[in-house]
Amino acid sequence: MIWSNMETLDREAFRKIQLERLKKTVPRVYNNVPFYKKAFQEAGVEPGDIKTLEDVSKLPMTVKQDFRDNYPFGLFSSPQEEIVRFHASSGTTGKPTVVGYTRNDMDTWSECVARMVSMAGVTNKDTAQISFGYGLFTGALGLQQGLERIGASVIPMSSGNTKKQIMIMKDFRTTTLISTPSYALHMAEIAREMGVDPKTDLNLKFGLFGGEGSTEAMRNELIDSWGLFATENYGMSELIGPGVSGECEALCGMHINEDHFLPEIIDPKTGKVLGEGEVGELVITTITKEALPIIRYRTKDITSLHYEKCECGRTTVRMSKIQGRSDDMLILGGVNVFPSQIEEVLLNTEGIGPHYQIKVFKKGYLDKIEVDVELIDANLLDSFSLLEALRNTIKGRLRTVLGIDAKVTLLEPRSLARFEGKAQRVIDMRGAK
Amino acid sequence: MLVKQISIFIPNVKGSLAKLTSILVKNNIDIRAISVFDTTEFGILRLVVDNPEETVSILTKEGIVAKISDVLAVEPEDKPGSLDEIFQILSDNDINIDYIYSYVMRMRELPYIVLKTDHMEKAAKILIERGIKVIQ
Incomplete structure (x- = not known):
């Protein structure tokens, strides 16, 4: 179902609204945020220079480090009395990234998520179990607000306590699962262990997955495990949280809520703006936010934009599946590799489970990579040579992606770490002493 | 005229045999024959026990890959x-x-x-x- 008529505007109408809103946002940050005033001056640009939508490329970009440098509220455009909610992102090193919302921002956020969950097929007839971690993260509360807005019944389950998750899922007749893809796979495993077949003993229809990237192979694995319709959605706390974009039932990219987020694709090396369909880093300017408008935020996510009308009826621009992050890209012996490429190989290999761990280290001056996977197919135990053959198959397929030989280790099922939030499957030890 | 044997995947790490036998002991499973040869990072252990079907289902529940063969x-x-x-x-x-x-x-x-x-x-x-x- 299409939630809002803002999703079906023609291109000219979108451009008009976007320019209007951009022209309001730019002076707002220029006048309220010293960081932006300085950055604008350094770039030699003034709010009055924004005359067309294309002029956005004249504006300076914002990066994650800017949030840290201005911790906690330095990038805010609204005074504290107008802020009704704070959130913060994990920040694996150092200070977290702090974000804030005015009452209008909360309304915008709920609206964006309401569109996104409607796109995925969810209606007020559905019961949605939110298995994202609650707390400072935007994921859980963001989904909750949007789901409540469309009238779905929300179970604010949070992540963890997986056996209880399955019990509630069964007893409350949950139809919609909200979680990271890796946690959903783990939950399916636990369900089966409990003697619950996720496909036949539960009532799940929709899985809305986000919080981390995933591959097509992982989606298939989720569909196989749960027997549900799986969509992916995209967002980040710096921009608003979940609700920036999501997949519709046509599954041909994620529709961006363009009346709130102005997307560009740039070459991550040169910063040059790329055209429609070209692959590069996604850069987004928020054009309606009050508390924390962000100019040209470098998401580090690698994707492309597609403007033709979707078969679902929406005209909003679609971003293709995230191919990786410009900063989690591994360079192995000079070859650029995204962990998602390794995942694709592993998930398409029969006989092993969907969990894996990648370790990268240096031996002398050479990059070495180790990939641990879990054996699940007992039929390979007839002879040692079948196991060897499996290992060599994985090795051979990885070689075509990596350019170097990986050491592949077969482990017992459930011996690798499971993740309740974002999976951390890559350990790069090359920087360690 | 064939005997049922269990093949078990074992990673070549310290304690993996002990882990296996402790599960068998806990479940009162009598080992009649056991064989494992030199392995690289992993190997296959062959076992003849008194109740192979039950043993495989116990091992599988414990997260061990096991299979019966003749x-x-x-x-x-x-x-x-x-x-x-x-x-x-x-x-x-x-x-x-x-x-x-x-x-x-x-x-x-x-x-x-x-x-x-x-x-x-x-x-x-x-x-x-x-x-x-x-x-x-």
């Missing part, structure tokens, strides 16, 4: 040339042996030899025809 158990006579006789018969009939190991039942004098070949039924039939004692 093997041949023969009882060669205790004299020079008796193993040779068996291998010659199989070779003459174009049957390849994948691996063998032996086990001794208490209260018996002679060991059994467990054989895994590429044509199990055929091997059993031929050996019986040639007067080799095959354990039923």
